[in-house]
Amino acid sequence: MPKSSRLPIACMFSLDEADPISQALSPPQNESEQDKQKRDLRERAAKLASDEIDARLNKERLQIRRTPKPVKILLLGQSESGKSTMLKNFQLMCEPKAFRAERASWRLIIHLNVIRSIRIILDALASTTPSEYSQYTPRSSYASQHSTHSTSTEDLVSDLLPLRARLAPVLELEETLKQRLAARANLAQSQNMAKLSFSGPLNSTIRLRRANQEISVGSSATMQCNDVDDDSARILYERSADLLQLWQNQTVHAVLERRKIRLRESAGFFLDELETVTSLQYVPTDEHILRARLRTLGVSEHRMLLSDPYGGITREFRLYDVGGHRSMRAKWAPYFDDMDAIIFVVPISAFDQVLAEDHNVNRLADSIELWTSIVTNELLQNSNMILLLNKIDILQAKLASGILFADYFPSYGLRPNDYDSVSRYVSKKFNSILQQRSPSPRVFYCRRTNATDAQSTAFVLLGIKDMLMRYNLKESLIL
Ligand SMILES: Nc1nc2c(ncn2[C@@H]2O[C@H](COP(=O)(O)OP(=O)(O)OP(=O)(O)O)[C@@H](O)[C@H]2O)c(=O)[nH]1
Ligand SMILES: [Mg+2]
Structure with a gap:
């Protein structure tokens, strides 16, 4: 030990007797034996208190080091792939009470979804000339089963x-x-920005909406239905017979069919349940909430505490939901840093559709291109890649109705046009891109999902949660 460290404390800091610190630390001049003993006692008590504080700080530091890092998951994919619906499934699985507390808020969105479908129908009718109607012979099986209306031009004039x-x-x-x-979204957003609420020690969510859902929902008082909402619901209720008559008209179905408008496959479709959703007592079910369409703008962060059923360890999961429209993809990049996993959602049923934002681009081709750019991104090279081939229910219906996958992807060749073969082919395609283009070797984890089916999706998400929990725990122990 160097000699200087044995010097009295005052000497270690300064030898200048005019220095106020030296003066404060020096024993008083002419100190009596009694005062000296008192001073010694005081100094010993102060040292004890200081040691206790040090010990507590050390313990807290150790605890922080032992607390596993939050698991960060980024949901990516093109618009209408089902990212927000996956997030809803996570919420339903982890915090069903909070999810269900928002039921009433979804009624307005479902009403908006209904009105949107009606507008699509009326626009299609408006752009059809009376002479065109006379050519229409209904072919839809739905139309022939449900319709009570004929198709003549006179009927069009008298009915439609x-x-x-x-x-x-x-x-x-x-x-x-x-x-x-x-307006409510703005209010709820400003409240949520200020509020981090845990509803319990386990399985709860802190909702921090960074921004910008086109319309957002919440369970706060501001989001509850009020008298004005009841007025809107009443208008829909009063017109429900007319809505039903429109949807059951076979000319309407003939027009939609000829224009290749497949409303049943489109987002936020509720016309088959008009009586239910327009009734005055209507409260959306879980399934209706999952099927409701609400476009995401910007990025929103959702935090959940999840427990590991094996180790009983509680981990914080942070899920980031982004808007998938092409104009919003530039906003993803700041979130690429430090993600444990990317859940990439592909609407596999969209193989015969084009992007709303660019009618020259096939939607499945766009997903493949997007996946390529994500797996080759160096910032994401340490993130686990989880691929969800979503909307398998629509894929199955399309293939069964005779739409040929090979018509849109000629490389599919003469393989059978069935669900299993098509989904395996698409999965292999994504895997080969990952294996060939990823900057470092990565495991391919792929699942086929129908995000509107909460039960089967919960099963898939539980598997993902457990896998990430184990992976992340291992990582934090290495650190
Ligand atoms: N039939 C069916 N519909 C689905 C499925 N997954 C999602 N949807 C519906 O598809 C629509 C779009 O889903 P979202 O989750 O809003 O899509 P998104 O990827 O978040 O879209 P953006 O917010 O625009 O990026 C919603 O109406 C969902 O209910 C599915 O597996 N099957
Ligand atoms: Mg979304």
């Missing part, structure tokens, strides 16, 4: 035109509902 006029108040409702929900 007055119907369109009667439905005008429903269309006017669209703007009112949008504005109301946007």
Whole structure:
């Protein structure tokens, strides 16, 4: 030990007797024996207190080091692939009470979804000339089973035109509902920015909406249905017979069929349940919430505490949901840093569709291109890649109806046009891109999902959660 360290404390800091610290640390001049003993006692007590504080700080530091890092998951994929629906499934699985507390808020969104479908129908009718109608022979099996209407031009004039006029108040409702929900979203967002609420020690969510859902929902008082919402619901209720008449009209189905508008496969489709969703007592079910369509703008962060059933360890999961529209993809990059996993959602049923933002681009081809850019990204090279081939229910229905996968992907060749072969082919395609293009070797984890089926999706998500929990725990022990 160097000699200087044996010097009295005052000497170690300064030899200058005019220095105020030296003066404060020096024993008083002419100190009596009694005062010296008192001073010694005081100094010993102070040292004891200081040692205790040090010990507590050390313990806390150790605890922080032992607490596993949060597991960070980024949901990626093109618009309408099902990212937000996957997030809803996570919430349903982890915090069902909070999820269900938001039920009432979803009613307005479902009403908006209904109005959107009605607008699509009325727009299609408006752009069809009376002479065109006479050529239509209904072919839809739905139409022939459910319709009570014939297809002549006279019927069109006597039925559809007055119907369109009667439905005008429903269309006017669209703007009112949008504005109301946007206003609430702003209010809820400012509240949520300030509020981090745990509803319990386990399986709870801190909802911190960084931004920008087109319309967001929440269970706060501001998001509850009120009298104004009841007025809108009443308009829909009063027009429900007209809505039903429109949806059951076989000319309508003939027009949609000829224009290749497949409403049943489109997002937020509720026209087959018009009576239920327009009833005054309507409260959305879990399934309806999963099927409701709400476009994401920007990025939102959702935190959940999840427990490991094997080790009883509780981990924080942070899920980031992004808007998948091409114009929003630039906002993803800041979230690439430090992600444990990417859940990449591909709407496999979209093999015969084009992007809403660019009608020259096939949606499945766009997903393949996007996947390539994600797996080759160096910032993400340490993230686990989880591929979800979603919307398998729609894929199955499409293939069964005779739509040929090979018509859109000629490389599929003469393989059977069935669900198993098509999904295996697509999965292999994504895997080969990962194996060939990833900067470092990575395991391919792929699942086929129908995100509107909560039970089967919960099973898939539980597997992902356990896998990530184990992986992340191992990583944090290495650290
Ligand atoms: N039939 C069916 N519909 C699904 C499935 N997954 C999602 N949907 C529906 O597809 C629509 C779009 O899903 P979202 O989860 O909002 O899509 P997104 O990827 O978040 O879209 P953006 O927010 O625009 O990026 C919703 O109406 C969902 O209910 C599925 O597996 N099957
Ligand atoms: Mg979304």
